[in-house]
Amino acid sequence: MVGDGAFEIVQDLLSHRKELGDAIQHGLTILKSEKVSSNNQPKMPTYGTQVTIQTEYERQLDKIKRKEGRRAKRGAENGMNDFGADDFSSLLQASERKQPFDDMIGTGEGESSFQVTSLPQGTTRKHMKGYEEVKIPPTPTAPLGPNEKLIEIRELDDIAQAAFQGYKSLNRVQSRIFQATYNTNENILVCAPTGAGKTNIAMIAVLHEVKQHFREGILHKNEFKIVYVAPMKALAAEVTATFGRRLSPLNLVVKELTGDMQLTRSEIEETQMIVTTPEKWDVITRKSSDMALSMLVKLIIIDEVHLLNDDRGSVIETLVARTLRQVESMQSMIRIVGLSATLPTYKEVAEFLRVNADTGLFYFDSSYRPVPLAQQYIGITERDYAKRNDLFNSICYDKRLWSPLNKVIKHWFLYIPARIQGKPLEP
Ligand SMILES: Nc1ncnc2c1ncn2[C@@H]1O[C@H](COP(=O)(O)OP(=O)(O)OP(=O)(O)O)[C@@H](O)[C@H]1O
Known part of the structure; x- marks a missing residue:
């Protein structure tokens, strides 16, 4: 051919x-x-193989842009929108009409309805070029009620004094919950702001349980176990150290039981207070071979119970449900004490924990913060990603450098939306 x-x-x-x-x-x-690609884009001439050169900075920007795009798409699909401007304005207007203590839920007891109807008085909103700024002044500290007084440690019995060495008095929140927590055996839910002293509330509940097993000057250590469920292993270790030290004058043994710290059978027998995580306690109470241990539990303290609303909520829910079932089926008393940050759904949580809303539910709002908290929110409206990032950096820089608070504040924490934005990007 x-x-x-x-x-x-x-x-x-x-x-x-x-x-x-x-x-x-x-x-x-x-x-x-x-x-x-020609079906999607206008046709471009192609010159052999194309190579795109990106700096690390551009690569990171692209990555964040893609991520944001996906998030926005997900948000739109789920019908989630930003907090509406109208909603915000009405909250802001309501704050202007307000008196300082108008919405204080400061009784710290029983049922009171909690609804966000306005922002605190003195809240301001300013529109700047490329961003807006909302400033929320600190909530004034709630004044002491006419019958309110702090409980002095020296007024307490010997058991309580032994664990409160070095303290002069209970603080306001602790004084308010003391009667129900130390002198009754009912379930308790305390919602209080950060730093309100929840560890000592747990201590009061522990001391109440210990007191039940003191007879004729002897502590019957084999009659009970106390379980403290901490949200993380690191916190479990911290709680173990704190309670171990403070309960040592009473000869009580506190041990950590987490994925990192296993206990032998004899170690468990010698321990009165077990500090664990929700996942670990779930595993233990699921096994019938460990029934003997759960039968001895008389008090279960669940720290950060607001995590019920989180990814790990189902584990906490399961172990509470299992405890309640044990109480019902064995007719045994296991007291539940829930400690939580302020949460709007506290009534539902109280109901779930079988807490009597009139006598065992305590809710303290931000006027009970030991250190008042001022808040500033910056919302960047600039759409262009690179400009927005620059603006974000310069605002943070200015706030840090020129803030009048520099005179009183030594340490700053900066909360940022994504971890990658916390790393210095290449210029
Ligand atoms: N009665 C008291 N007198 C003096 N200081 C106290 C008293 N109770 C607690 N504190 C101190 O208050 C601080 C905060 O206490 P704690 O860590 O228990 O608060 P918290 O409510 O658990 O906070 P968070 O929500 O951050 O865990 C601690 O330094 C603690 O020593």
């Missing part, structure tokens, strides 16, 4: 058969991909 002269060409073709096959395959792939 190609004549005598083509022998050499045919020979060449045969000897490079593999390379030719690969090249044709490669060409076909490129043609196919061009066809697909």
Whole structure:
């Protein structure tokens, strides 16, 4: 077909058969991909293979942009929108009409309805170029009620004094919950702001339980176990150290039981207070071989119970449900004490924990903070990602450098939306 002269060409073709096959395959792939992209984009000339050179900075920006795009898409699909401007304005207007203690739920007891109807008085909102700033002044500290007084440690019995060495008095929140927590055995839920002294509330509940097993000057250590459920292993270790130290004058043994710290059977027997995590306690109470241990539990303290609303909520829910079932089926008394940050759904949580809303539910709002908290929120409205990032950096820088608070504040924490934004990006 190609004549005598083509022998050499045919020979060449045969000897490079593999390379030719690969090249044709490669060409076909490129043609196919061009066809697909030409359907979506205006046609651009292609010059062989294109290489994009990106700096690390651009790469990171692209990554964040893609992530934001996905998040926005998810939000739109789920019908989630930003907090409406109208909603915000009405809250702001309501704050202007308000008196300082208008919405204080400061009784710290029983049922009181909690609804966000306005922002605190003195809240301001300013629109700046590329961003807006909302400043919420600190909530004034609630004044002492006419019958309110702090309980002095020296007024307490010997058991309580032994664990409160070094303290002069209970603070306001602790004084308020003391009667129900130390002198009754009912379930308790305390919702209080950060730093309100919840550890000592747990201590009061522990001391109440210990007191039940002191007879004729002897502590019957084998009659009970106290379980403290901390949200994280690191916190469990901290709680173990604190309670271990403070309960040592009463000869009580406190041990950690988490994924990191296993206990032998004899160690468990010698321990009166077990500090664990929800997941670990769930595993233990699920096993019938450990029934003997759960039968001895008389008090279970659940720290950060607001995590019920979180990813790990189902584990906490399970172990509460299991405890309640044990109480019902064995007719045994296990007291539940829940400690939580301020949460709007506290009534539902109280109901779930079988807490009597009139006598065992305590809710303290931010006017009970030991150190008042001023808040500033910056919402960046700039749409362009790179400009927004620059603005974000310069606002943080200015706030840090020029804030009048620099005179009184030594340490700053900066909360940022994404971890990657916390790293210095290449200029
Ligand atoms: N009665 C008291 N007198 C003096 N200081 C107290 C008293 N009770 C607690 N504190 C101190 O208050 C600080 C905060 O206490 P604690 O850590 O228990 O608060 P918290 O409510 O558990 O806070 P968070 O929600 O951050 O865990 C601690 O330094 C603690 O020593």
